[in-house]
Amino acid sequence: MARFGKKRVIVVGGNAAGMTAASRLLRLDPEAEVTILERSAHISYSICGASYYLEGLIPRVEDLVAFTPETLWKERRIQARTEWEATELRLSRREVECRDRRTGLSERLPFDNLVLATGYHPLTGSVAGAEHPAVIKISQLEDVIRLKRFLEERRPRSAVIVGGGYIGLNSAEALRKRGLSVRVLERDEQIFRAVDPDIAALVEKECSGAGIEISCFAPASAIVFEGDHPAGVVAGGTSYPAELVVVDVGVAPSVDLASQAGLRIGASGAIAVSPRMETSQDGVYAAGNCAESIHWITRRAVTSALGTHAVKQGRVAGENIAGLRSEFPGVLQTSITRFFSLSVARTGLNEREARQFGFDFAAVSVTSPTRAGYFPPKEKVAVKLLCDRKTGKLLGAQMAGPSWSAKQIDVAAAAITAGLTLEQVAQMDLAYSPPHAPLWDPLQVAANAALRQLRR
Amino acid sequence: MARFGKKRVIVVGGNAAGMTAASRLLRLDPEAEVTILERSAHISYSICGASYYLEGLIPRVEDLVAFTPETLWKERRIQARTEWEATELRLSRREVECRDRRTGLSERLPFDNLVLATGYHPLTGSVAGAEHPAVIKISQLEDVIRLKRFLEERRPRSAVIVGGGYIGLNSAEALRKRGLSVRVLERDEQIFRAVDPDIAALVEKECSGAGIEISCFAPASAIVFEGDHPAGVVAGGTSYPAELVVVDVGVAPSVDLASQAGLRIGASGAIAVSPRMETSQDGVYAAGNCAESIHWITRRAVTSALGTHAVKQGRVAGENIAGLRSEFPGVLQTSITRFFSLSVARTGLNEREARQFGFDFAAVSVTSPTRAGYFPPKEKVAVKLLCDRKTGKLLGAQMAGPSWSAKQIDVAAAAITAGLTLEQVAQMDLAYSPPHAPLWDPLQVAANAALRQLRR
Numbered sequence: 001m002a003r004f005g006k007k008r009v010i011v012v013g014g015n016a017a018g019m020t021a022a023s024r025l026l027r028l029d030p031e032a033e034v035t036i037l038e039r040s041a042h043i044s045y046s047i048c049g050a051s052y053y054l055e056g057l058i059p060r061v062e063d064l065v066a067f068t069p070e071t072l073w074k075e076r077r078i079q080a081r082t083e084w085e086a087t088e089l090r091l092s093r094r095e096v097e098c099r100d101r102r103t104g105l106s107e108r109l110p111f112d113n114l115v116l117a118t119g120y121h122p123l124t125g126s127v128a129g130a131e132h133p134a135v136i137k138i139s140q141l142e143d144v145i146r147l148k149r150f151l152e153e154r155r156p157r158s159a160v161i162v163g164g165g166y167i168g169l170n171s172a173e174a175l176r177k178r179g180l181s182v183r184v185l186e187r188d189e190q191i192f193r194a195v196d197p198d199i200a201a202l203v204e205k206e207c208s209g210a211g212i213e214i215s216c217f218a219p220a221s222a223i224v225f226e227g228d229h230p231a232g233v234v235a236g237g238t239s240y241p242a243e244l245v246v247v248d249v250g251v252a253p254s255v256d257l258a259s260q261a262g263l264r265i266g267a268s269g270a271i272a273v274s275p276r277m278e279t280s281q282d283g284v285y286a287a288g289n290c291a292e293s294i295h296w297i298t299r300r301a302v303t304s305a306l307g308t309h310a311v312k313q314g315r316v317a318g319e320n321i322a323g324l325r326s327e328f329p330g331v332l333q334t335s336i337t338r339f340f341s342l343s344v345a346r347t348g349l350n351e352r353e354a355r356q357f358g359f360d361f362a363a364v365s366v367t368s369p370t371r372a373g374y375f376p377p378k379e380k381v382a383v384k385l386l387c388d389r390k391t392g393k394l395l396g397a398q399m400a401g402p403s404w405s406a407k408q409i410d411v412a413a414a415a416i417t418a419g420l421t422l423e424q425v426a427q428m429d430l431a432y433s434p435p436h437a438p439l440w441d442p443l444q445v446a447a448n449a450a451l452r453q454l455r456r
Numbered sequence: 457m458a459r460f461g462k463k464r465v466i467v468v469g470g471n472a473a474g475m476t477a478a479s480r481l482l483r484l485d486p487e488a489e490v491t492i493l494e495r496s497a498h499i500s501y502s503i504c505g506a507s508y509y510l511e512g513l514i515p516r517v518e519d520l521v522a523f524t525p526e527t528l529w530k531e532r533r534i535q536a537r538t539e540w541e542a543t544e545l546r547l548s549r550r551e552v553e554c555r556d557r558r559t560g561l562s563e564r565l566p567f568d569n570l571v572l573a574t575g576y577h578p579l580t581g582s583v584a585g586a587e588h589p590a591v592i593k594i595s596q597l598e599d600v601i602r603l604k605r606f607l608e609e610r611r612p613r614s615a616v617i618v619g620g621g622y623i624g625l626n627s628a629e630a631l632r633k634r635g636l637s638v639r640v641l642e643r644d645e646q647i648f649r650a651v652d653p654d655i656a657a658l659v660e661k662e663c664s665g666a667g668i669e670i671s672c673f674a675p676a677s678a679i680v681f682e683g684d685h686p687a688g689v690v691a692g693g694t695s696y697p698a699e700l701v702v703v704d705v706g707v708a709p710s711v712d713l714a715s716q717a718g719l720r721i722g723a724s725g726a727i728a729v730s731p732r733m734e735t736s737q738d739g740v741y742a743a744g745n746c747a748e749s750i751h752w753i754t755r756r757a758v759t760s761a762l763g764t765h766a767v768k769q770g771r772v773a774g775e776n777i778a779g780l781r782s783e784f785p786g787v788l789q790t791s792i793t794r795f796f797s798l799s800v801a802r803t804g805l806n807e808r809e810a811r812q813f814g815f816d817f818a819a820v821s822v823t824s825p826t827r828a829g830y831f832p833p834k835e836k837v838a839v840k841l842l843c844d845r846k847t848g849k850l851l852g853a854q855m856a857g858p859s860w861s862a863k864q865i866d867v868a869a870a871a872i873t874a875g876l877t878l879e880q881v882a883q884m885d886l887a888y889s890p891p892h893a894p895l896w897d898p899l900q901v902a903a904n905a906a907l908r909q910l911r912r
Contacts, residue, residue, distance in 0.1 A: 016895065049830055049890050063830040296885070308888045311895050329883050336887035345887050374505055374519040404860035407893065410867045410886045417884050418874030427785050428873050429752070430866045431792035431801050432764045434505050437863065439472065439767050 007032045009321060010096050010111040012086045012257065014043030016310035017288025017317075018117030019067070022078045024318030032322070035109060036072075036080040037098050042141045043067060043080050048307060050144040054151070054174035061145055089114065089261035091281050113321045116263075116271060116279070116286040117314065118254040120305055125249040127162055127233075129223030135230055136246040138167050147246075156180060156243030160233045162220040164191030166337055168248035169203070172212050173339060175244070182212045183242070185235045187219040187249075194335065195344060195398045196351045198365055199384055202400045206342040223247075251305050253290045266292040270303045275327040277317040285321065287313035296330040296417065297349055297395060298357050304331055334413045336406055345409035348396030348416045349386060360389045364450040368442035370405045372434035381405040383446035385412070385422070389454065392421040397443070411443055422447050422454065463488045465777060466552050466567040468542045468713065470499030472766035473744025473773075474573030475523070478534045480774030488778070491565060492528075492536040493554050498597045499523060499536050504763060506600040510607070510630035517601055545570070545717035547737050569777045572719075572727060572735070572742040573770065574710040576761055581705040583618055583689075585679030591686055592702040594623050603702075612636060612699035616689045618676040620647030622793055624704035625659070628668050629795060631700070638668045639698070641691045643675040643705075650791065651800060651854045652807045654821055655840055658856045662798040679703075707761050709746045722748040726759045731783040733773040741777065743769035752786040752873065753805055753851060754813050760787055790869045792862055801865035804852030804872045805842060816845045820906040824898035826861045828890035837861040839902035841868070841878070845910065848877040853899070867899055878903050878910065 009025060011018040014036045022034045036043065044066040052058045069080040081098075087106070088097040096114065099106045122137040124130035130137075136147050150156070159175045161168045164186035176182045184191065184207070190200045191207075191214060204214055218235040223245055225231055230245040253270040264280035266272035271286040273279055275294075279286050288310035292301040304310075309331050319326035336345035354361045365384040381401025388395050397412035399405065415425050426447035432439050440448070465481060467474040470492045478490045492499065500522040508514045525536040537554075543562070544553040551564045578593040580586035586593075592603050606612070615631045617624045620642035632638045640647065640663070646656045647663075647670060660670055676691040679701055686701040709726040720736035722728035727742040729735055731750075735742050744766035748757040760766075765787050775782035792801035810817045821840040837857025844851050853868035855861065871881050882903035888895050896904070 046828060046830065046890065048888075049828060052831065052890060057832070058830055066829070306888070307895050308885065312883060329880070330885075332885040334885040334887045335889070336892050337889045338891050343892065347885065347887070372502060372505060373522070374502065374514055375508065376513070404863070404892060407860070407864070407887060408866065410864065410884075410897070411870050413885055413887070414867050414870035414874070414876070417880065418870070418876055420870070420874055424785070424873065427768060428866075429764065429786075429788040429790040429803065429869055431790045431803070431863060431869070432504075432762070433791070433793045434502065434508060435794050436792050436799065436860060439763050441866070 007112050007321070008110060009034045009113045009115065010109055011036045011115040011117060012096070013117035013119055013288070014038030014080050014082070015045065015117070015119060016307045017314035018115060019044045020311045020314030021115045021117060021285070021287055021318040023076055024315045025322050026076055026078060028319065028322035028324065030077070034078045036078060037084045037086050037096070038080060038082045039085040039101065040140050040142055041082050043069065043072065043082060045141045047139065047141065050138055051170035051174040053144060054148055054171070055177040061141070061148070064141065086257055089257055091261050091284060112283065114284045115317050115321070116258055116284070116290055117288045118257060118290040120251040120289040121254050122248070123250045123252055124247060127220045127223060127247060127249065129225065130162070130247045132223065132225070134228055135223055136244070138171060138246065138248070139251065150244070151178060154243070158242045159183070159244040159246065160185060160240050160242035161246045161248065162233060163248035163250070164214065165248050165250070166192070166194065168246065169207065169339060170337065171246045171248065172207065173210070176210055176212050180244070183240055184212060184214045185218040185220050185233060185240065186214065186216045189216055191216065192344070194350070195346050196384065199344065199382065199398045199400050202342060202382060203339050203344055206339050210340045253303050255290055258286065258290070266301045268292050268301045268303045272301070275329070276320045277313050277328055278320065285317040287317040293328070294330040296332050302331065302333070304333070306333070306335060308334070332413050332416055334409060336409060341402055342400055343403065343406040344400045345406035346396070346398045347409050347413040348394070350396055350398065351386065354386055354395055359395060361386050361395055362389055362450060362453050364446060364453050366446045366449050368445040369438050370401060370442065371436065372438055375434040379405070381442050383442050385446045385450050387422050387450050387454065392423060392454065393419055394422060394425055405442070408441070408443055422450050426451060463568050463777070464566060465490045465569045465571065466565055467492045467571040467573060468552070469573035469575055469744070470494030470536050470538070471501065471573070471575060472763045473770035474571060475500045476767045476770030477571045477573065477741070477743055477774040479532055480771045481778050482532055482534060484775065484778035484780065486533070490534045492534060493540045493542050493552070494536060494538045495541040495557065496596050496598055497538050499525065499528065499538060501597045503595065503597065506594055507626035507630040509600060510604055510627070511633040517597070517604070520597065542713055545713055547717050547740060568739065570740045571773050571777070572714055572740070572746055573744045574713060574746040576707040576745040577710050578704070579706045579708055580703060583676045583679060583703060583705065585681065586618070586703045588679065588681070588686070590684055591679055592700070594627060594702065594704070595707065606700070607634060610699070614698045615639070615700040615702065616641060616696050616698035617702045617704065618689060619704035619706070620670065621704050621706070622648070622650065624702065625663065625795060626793070627702045627704070628663065629666070632666055632668050636700070639696055640668060640670045641674040641676050641689060641696065642670065642672045645672055647672065648800070650806070651802050652840065655800065655838060655854045655856050658798060658838060659795050659800055662795050666796045709759050711746055714742065714746070722757045724748050724757045724759045728757070731785070732776045733769050733784055734776065741773040743773040749784070750786040752788050758787065760789070762789070762791060764790070788869050788872055790865060792865060797858055798856055799859065799862040800856045801862035802852070802854045803865050803869040804850070806852055806854065807842065810842055810851055815851060817842050817851055818845055818906060818909050820902060820909050822898070822902045822905050824901040825894050826857060826898065827892065828894055831890040835861070837898050839898050841902045841906045843878050843906050843910065848879060848910065849875055850878060850881060861898070864897070864899055878906050882907060
């Protein structure tokens with residue numbers, strides 16, 4: 001490993017984790033030679049912004065892209081090869097075999113350090129026809145571009161979304177805002193399983209109120225085609241006609257390359273890594289949604305599809321390659337998303353997860369004003385807390401409310417990170433003024449309610 | 457102390473702390489007989505809402521009032537006597553001597569427990585004429601009502617505000633929004649000393665941009681009168697004419713009653729209390745802005761003028777009287793306020809305070825987008841962090857930005873409460889989505905910048 005001269009680093013995957021690893025490394029070690037291999041045509045784009053582009057709030061697809069290979073080289077001295085696919089990792093030789101997807105030309109690139117940031121790919125589950133290229137799965141910028149073009153050229157009037165998760169619902173919203181009639185088919189008893197049924201009910205109400213038809217207990221079995229285009233979805237014996245079908249039935253970490261090279265894959269299905277984001281092979285790192293994360297509460301390895309984890313892990317990988325000692329502590333699966341006017345957030349464990357891991361917990365939900373009672377506009381936020389009956393510690397939180405109110409989830413995330421008890425949360429010195437909060441912050445209203453329940 | 461029958465409790469002061477103590481006690485012990493003595497004509501009002509009423513955003517003064525004595529009795533079975541003043545505490549006899557301010561009639565009320573929640577009063581410093589009743593000091597609802605009436609009846613065109621603190625600046629904003637020409641005279645080198653000069657500069661820019669004239673190094677020495685009304689203020693040899701003068705040169709805890717009764721007054725000038733909010737006399741509690749608080753970082757006793765502390769302390773007092781064992785852990789002086797479109801927040805120590813207490817600290821300021829770069833509208837928040845060079849722990853934070861962005865101060869408050877290091881703050885799992893935050897939350901952008909500085 002000890003070489004003289006410049007460190008050669010290859011990064012496989014040019015989005016959140018890969019870009020951050022490369023940038024962080026170059027900042028700490030400007031001499032390093034970093035090459036990013038990205039199989040798609042774009043690097044450093046925000047797939048989280050896709051639905052805002054689809055609905056038209058963000059006018060140009062380029063707005064979702066932070067760097068092109070040209071600007072990346074110019075501004076950060078990182079070489080990015082787009083439409084280059086890593087086809088084999090020859091770890092013993094410290095080489096990556098890669099292929100130009102346009103020409104078919106192969107090349108072997110030597111490395112001192114390797115970062116795998118291959119992300120995730122959408123699953124299609126048991127839905128017959130879901131693999132068909134005309135059925136939309138959204139995981140890459142190309143998917144978004146193709147969908148937008150389809151919307152503009154074919155002007156479909158109806159869409160069926162298979163799966164009521166984050167991507168499915170965000171797509172549903174964008175399509176609805178474009179005037180399509182939209183139906184979401186959800187296999188399970190509730191949409192948006194990131195949160196508990198009571199909070200998901202608020203999401204359902206918001207989406208239904210905006211004209212989206214939502215069917216639960218509706219497991220899609222097949223997509224029906226007319227010629228080359230989807231014409232509908234069959235679910236539970238019913239046929240739902242649609243000119244556009246979007247499938248979002250989950251994602252899985254992309255680990256083929258790593259697995260074929262003999263790197264250890266964890267029980268979660270993602271690449272096993274140390275807290276330094278190093279794989280089972282010295283000097284080979286994995287970061288982002290292809291790598292495992294440790295859940296801060298359960299200490300189990302989990303997968304993640306969140307950009308926040310990707311950038312933090314990428315940063316840790318970049319720092320370790322540069323010679324710092326840096327560790328990624330773990331995740332709480334904290335997330336927030338907006339459905340029409342309702343923002344929904346979660347952190348830590350939800351009820352299903354807390355049960356699964358055998359916690360004896362209390363769960364309390366409250367609805368609190370977001371501001372002083374007299375301060376317009378009058379709005380409310382729902383706050384749900386889960387807390388460990390044995391230790392009194394906060395285990396999880398969920399919030400749903402207008403504007404930024406649910407971003408207060410971060411305070412719960414900080415409290416869980418630090419192992420604070422409900423008692424401590426209720427007494428924390430949080431900020432008040434009439435436009436920003438009530439005298440008792442909604443999180444503390446919920447903490448006090450939970451304390452009452454615990455004392456019973 | 458052990459009596460049979462109902463517990464008789466007297467609460468002196470009918471606002472945040474007193475109301476909360478009474479309500480909490482009644483909730484836990486519905487048999488208790490609680491009497492609130494309030495020297496002014498109103499109970500349970502929000503003085504924090506005063507400026508919004510003055511500017512006209514909140515139409516009726518009654519909107520600032522949560523309960524009248526009638527509704528308080530009806531809904532919570534708490535007796536409140538307004539315009540009744542407690543004139544003497546006879547602690548050995550367990551009696552309060554009080555007087556009806558309208559009739560002059562005196563009465564002695566026996567108690568088992570007493571709660572002092574006498575709040576604070578405005579100071580007038582060394583400004584000659586500031587005591588004059590036509591010079592506005594804002595600490596009670598009556599002051600606000602009188603000022604509003606003056607504005608409507610006399611339609612002044614100009615105002616001088618003596619003191620650029622929270623109340624001064626909020627009053628300035630309300631008056632400016634009503635069309636007055638407004639000047640703020642600040643004795644010191646900066647307005648709004650709750651925050652450091654660099655953050656205060658943002659406040660000054662916001663207020664100046666809205667047309668408020670701000671003069672620093674302008675110590676007001678005298679108020680000039682024409683007949684019964686102020687006609688201007690003299691400061692540093694210059695005379696500033698004005699048809700309205702508001703003085704906000706600080707507040708002090710109202711401790712006369714306590715002090716005359718021999719209760720221990722702390723070095724801070726407020727009533728000394730245990731963590732259970734009990735004074736030097738068994739069974740006699742003090743809560744809110746008349747009582748001392750322990751600063752969570754310095755462990756020194758401090759005074760507070762914040763409603764958030766008042767309600768939490770009132771709650772603790774009420775719980776202890778009801779027989780629970782409850783403690784108030786301390787304060788971080790966390791606050792947020794809005795000046796025009798800029799919200800400004802702080803928690804923990806600012807630079808002046810950190811120096812005063814001998815910390816070896818690093819201070820870092822960053823400006824970060826509040827949302828994903830491509831998500832409209834493009835707005836920024838300033839985040840400043842102070843951190844202990846020895847322990848790496850966060851000591852304080854300040855934020856200034858639009859809308860709710862500065863409410864993220866609460867995450868810093870949670871981190872300080874828990875003793876998290878900057879490293880831990882930078883790695884916390886905070887919530888992201890394009891409308892709510894960038895991938896790196898502004899707090900974490902600042903934490904990473906501070907870490908870079910610490911490593912130097």
